[in-house]
Amino acid sequence: MWNWFYKLASPPYVFGVAAAFVPWLLGVAALTLGYGLIDGLAIAPPDYQQGDAFRMIYVHVPAAMLSLTVYVVMAAASAVALIWRIKVGHAVAAAAAPIGASFTILALVTGSLWGRPMWGTYWAWDPRLTSELILLFLYVGVMSLRSAFEDPSRGDRAAALLATVGVVNVPIVHFSVVWWNSLHQGATIVRLGAPKIAGSMLWPLLSMWVGFMLFFAAVLCIRLQGEVLNRERQAKWIREAIKP
């Protein structure tokens, strides 16, 4: 176990593992997303209050959960890179940031589309929406800071520091619906006790969530290979790695 953990600090090992995992991750992601889409759009019954508008849950909730998960991955990789000076940590954080930002935008846009028919407005300065918007600003800040320095290693360290400190926003986003009087509905799935959603609606949601997670892992592996190549292109092992 520890041996495998230590190997993750090795750029050639990470490059090889990332390349090997991509087709499997994409294949299973396509299957789970396909099932989730068909079941969620055509088979699951309409909600008794929201009607068919509730079907936006199958994109909005996985995107929102992923926006938080990716931030935690990015912050953890940044902390590992800062504490143990492991370069692969910076590469993982740099690869994760644009993916996380895109899923945060997806969560905000789909939430906005869902909010219009349910709340009567596309946007409200609600704690959940505002903290999710701050999450997007954090992603943009981390990416901007990384590219703002001429010396890439200084950019990496500055971005890692911001990513690590910014992780404090993740529990704020998650618990905002509990701590404040929010327009946004409370937790439906990730909560103490059983989920507050019928099984026929829950299964496609879980399938979409797994599909989004696997898709993120696949895209992270592709971007990570690019990050490792960019950072290690002077190394001798690269010659073997990029052979067609």
Place this chain on the structure above:
Amino acid sequence: MTANGFWSMGGYARYVWPCFAFAIVVLAWNLVSAHRYLAAARVRAARTMAMAAAEET
């Protein structure tokens, strides 16, 4: 569910379909941009190796 009912989404089609369409756009963008990023990194690495080989000779 009938075909008409499916496409009209109970009167919420103007919100539901753009929501799913935007999700597909984001997923596609992620996949394409990641592949382009990797391809560009491969080209840069190959160029660096070629320059190093030229300097050696």
